[in-house]
Amino acid sequence: MDAKRDDDALMRGVAQGEEAAFRLLVQRWEGQVLAFAIHMLGSREEAEDLVQDTFVKIFRNASGYRATGQFQAWLFRIAGNLARNKLRRRRIVRWISFDPATHQTADTGPSPEEALLAGQTVLQVQAALSRLPGRQRQALVLHRYQGMRYKEIAAAMNTSLAGVESLIQRGMVALRRDLSQDREVRSDAARQG
């Protein structure tokens, strides 16, 4: 029965100190927050810390939550703010240490060549993503990996629909530029090699 409780109902339980409600909420959303955090931070370890920090913050602010069916937006607003704070603090991109073993693609059974190529693509895309400004990255990650619509992203990022459209458009164009430059560098290197 608990599994059917919607997020707002669970949040009411959390505000009253119901551990079971909080646990269910964590189990329901932690995977999505973790995926989001990995894409934002590029490090599994930091992403797990961020998941914890996000839910601890949610727990502490449960009494201030207004049940309007916007839990997802609230959750990702908190996670997004925490992620951008972390990025601001460190300013050092750690995608170099990105570990494909903990970040497997959905492909199954690729050949070694395909795996190498796929791994390179993953790294290239992740590196390009990491070079985007924080808000562009956040909007893109929420859209592409969390499957959120522009309206939901606008709520999660506390901005307008036009703002989200602009962030995603600019982010995509910047990614395209970055990836094509990367490709040119590699083909130049291959020619010379």
Place this chain on the structure above:
Amino acid sequence: MQHVKDSLAAFLAGEMAPTAASAVQDHLDECRTCRAELEDLREVWASLGAAAPAAGARPTQWPAIRRRTFGQGARPAAWFFGRGALSRAGLAGVAVAAGLGLGIWVPGAGPGGGAGGGAGSVTTAAGTADGALESASLDSPWSGSTWLDSTQKSRLSDMWLSAGQTDGLTDDPIDEGSGS
């Protein structure tokens, strides 16, 4: 005809109103430049998809989250945090007033002395070799406590700065690089 490059991501994502999407489609039918741009963005979209994490098995963060929320000592005191905002503000006000009242009532309270300043006067250790510490005289209500003078504070701030550099919080290679 005006290009529609700025709307292509929204078009690709199906986030445009039907009439606007139809106008973009009409333009695309006639504009090779915008069609090429759309294809490029489609490729970026696909690349992003290829880098999506698999929804495989992963350890739950619940035990750690639980420790930090429902664990022993993690929960805020219910007698205070369980109340409404007004009650909490009232209790906080009472506590502050009580603290102030105590400060006035206790003779010599505070470094520098209060009502009983003579008995509670502070003896400084300015004559010591390094001048690092000031300490209270034994008859002061502050006896046994110490606080830092400016020399010590600057040493402490140096320690914090160097500690920050080791954990990367203040280590900003971009800023450092621009200065050289």
